[in-house]
Amino acid sequence: MYNYNIGEIINALSIEFVAIYLRKSRDDKSEEDVLANHRLELVELAQKYNLKYVIYEEIGTSDSIEFRPELKKLLREVKNGVYDAVLVIHPDRLGRGDWADVGEIRKAFKASNTVVITPQKVLDYNDENQELANDMDALMAKHEYRLIKGRLKAGKIRGAKRGRWTNGVPPFPYFYDRNTKSLVVDEAKLPIYRMMVEEYLNGTSLKDIAVKVNKMGIKTNRGKYWSEVKVERVIFSEIHLGRIIYGKTSGSGHKNKPAKPLEIKDRDEWIIVENCHTAIKTLEEHSRMLAIKNAKQKIPKRARNGVYALSGLIKCSKCGYSMRMNYKKTVTKGLKCYVVKCQKTDPFGNQCGHPGIDADILLEAIENELLLYLNEIKSFENPQPSNQYKLDDLLAEKRKELKNAEDGLNRIYK
Ligand SMILES: [Zn+2]
Structure with a gap:
């Protein structure tokens, strides 16, 4: 007291x-x-x-x-x-x-x-x-x-950010308050956010959470459908702990001004300002979610990038999403490589399902296309002489026209 x-x-x-x-x-x-x-x-x-x-x-x-x-x-x-x-x-x-x-x-x-x-x-x-x-x-x-x-x-330095929000569109479910220059919780969206956190803590996958929220008709703060990545970003964000973090990076990620390369600084160099706005998850929930995420990442991934010749290069013609490759054992031909049926789901969880194909057929088609392309390139390497002659003729003709015009001018001034 x-x-x-x-x-x-x-x-x-x-x-x-x-x-x-x-x-x-x-x-x-x-x-x-x-x-x-x-x-x-x-x-x-x-x-x-x-x-x-x-x-x-x-x-x-x-x-x-x-x-x-x-x-x-x-x-x-x-x-x-x-x-x-x-x-x-x-x-x-x-x-x-x-x-x-x-x-x-x-x-x-x-x-x-x-x-x-x-x-x-x-x-x-x-x-x-x-x-x-x-x-x-x-x-x-x-x-x-x-x-x-x-x-x-x-x-006081007026330019210091002093825990003010300066990062553009605030993450769901916050909005920006001009008067206080800080973030305020949108009470209508708050229960949705809490649901996402609790679902994740109960073992629901990021994808299922995204589908669930999309089915409820709730969009992100940028008016987009939810995806795994977008759900992950908001539920793991430290902003929702009431923090604003400055100085995470140095240099510039600007494409046109490559003055200094963009670098992520060590965490102990960040400026973490606490109590900037209302926290809507606890530190305890935050650490539990991180623990769940780490545990999930320990499950070995069967398909690693770059295992197949065409990994990451095949796009679905129906939805544009990358298609996966896989090996299958067959009785007649032994181990065969296939492009797997398109796995991409829309925001409501419906699978694209565009059929896959035997990788050999695909590779053959690609080879044929490449051969055609190769012939085209070869033809560029030896420019046809007839074109060059045509250009020379045209130039001579234009020079003659110019000469005539100049002669005409001289006659006028004489
Ligand atoms: Zn597809």
Whole structure:
């Protein structure tokens, strides 16, 4: 129980985007899950006041900045004014000990008007007393709140994404709210999403889920029918955990501007902003789904890509989908290769069923076509001389016409 009003201070300072900094102190070594408890307490604090947050968690226990890579990273962002505040369990988690270190930390917070929030108090390094009063009246008197607010806002980088949605069409069942620049759950679509997650957890295949939703007449947010891939994308998306992730890739995937190749960065380099919008699946459900997916992937695939000469090259003339190849044992001819009847199903689960063919017949037809094509290419290699003569004649004729015209002009000007 804290009897000061942290909510009003957070409001008055317009704090909305914060960092949570976690570090075990050397004194904590006896308790194993002390960091987990700290994390829980600070996350609850952020959620209570509706703050978007990024977690920085130090692995070591060193007091020195030099051996605290997460703090180094955090201080860089604090200096750039990315965060409105940093949440810590106690100010000593940021720094104590070396005076130079403490000085560096204070300087970063002061320069960018970033405050420190603990479950007990709000600290402002720009204030000589360093402690914002617990009640609002005193806060107003001491700081002239408007001034602080202006100062704080001016120090922030406006370009920082700060947990805002900037990725275009939001995934089902969210929609984009212009005013808050964030995602809102479409309550009408939510039960459908929950059904997809629960069906998957109960062992239903992605394909069957897609068919089921299509039969209900529900489309994706882009107005398309559901497919295995589209269902997989939304049920495994981390956006549905309330997160927005920035900086997953570096470089550009742009075809026309190959400045830097597109690269997926390591997960510990991503910026994961939590609590950006309402989560509609739990972390526990998310991990259980991942476990199911991994288990499914362990089943060996019988047909690997590239096993057959024509794998991936044969398209169904009825629906355009790739047709599969397979070997069959026959009594008369031994092992024979076939193109399998088209397996593609429409969004409602109906199979295309376009018949397959004996691969030998297909290969023979392809060979014949290739031979014809080869003859055509050969004829290009030896251009027929008659064409060349025709062109020379035409050129001579045009030159003659030009000469006549020039002669005519000369006569006029003479
Ligand atoms: Zn087909």
